[in-house]
Amino acid sequence: xxxxxxxxxxxARAGDRGExxxxxxxxxDAFREIxxxxxxxxxxxxxxxxxxxxxxxADLALARSALGRALLWVAVAIVFGASxxxxxxxxxxxxxxxxxxxxxxxxxxxxxGLSLVVTAVGAWQALRYFExxxxxxTRRQLRRMGLGHDDEDDRKIEAHQKEAR
Numbered sequence: 001x002x003x004x005x006x007x008x009x010x011x012a013r014a015g016d017r018g019e020x021x022x023x024x025x026x027x028x029d030a031f032r033e034i035x036x037x038x039x040x041x042x043x044x045x046x047x048x049x050x051x052x053x054x055x056x057x058a059d060l061a062l063a064r065s066a067l068g069r070a071l072l073w074v075a076v077a078i079v080f081g082a083s084x085x086x087x088x089x090x091x092x093x094x095x096x097x098x099x100x101x102x103x104x105x106x107x108x109x110x111x112x113g114l115s116l117v118v119t120a121v122g123a124w125q126a127l128r129y130f131e132x133x134x135x136x137x138t139r140r141q142l143r144r145m146g147l148g149h150d151d152e153d154d155r156k157i158e159a160h161q162k163e164a165r
């Protein structure tokens with residue numbers, strides 16, 4: 001008896017033994033296979049979700065740790081940068097007073113003026129970059145989706161952006 005001559009029940013059992021199946025499956029077996037495939041797909045999706053959740057948790061822990069260390073090194077850089085700036089200004093004052101013959105007051109005023117100019121440029125740039133923290137693009141997209149729509153805030157943001165240009 002060949003596989004094509006076998007009744008469906010024997011054919012289905014032959015498929016369970018790893019032999020190739022010939023002909024269409026009975027409706028009950030087809031539903032069972034579809035259900036099994038659906039369960040396997042759902043299980044794989046849940047496993048993927050769990051893996052992504054674990055990855056996100058690990059990534060956030062790493063980011064939190066890195067942020068603390070970055071802040072530490074920023075503090076070190078600020079301390080050494082400030083002390084270097086002070087030494088540089090002392091050297092400038094000594095140069096202006098000793099070599100060029102400026103008075104102490106004029107030399108110190110020139111160093112203070114230079115520091116004020118650098119401070120003003122730094123503050124201006126910081127304010128400019130703080131504008132990016134307003135999340136203007138995100139607000140625009142949310143507004144287009146009909147969420148968070150406040151006309152007064154929108155007018156203020158648009159007016160401020162036009163002034164900045």
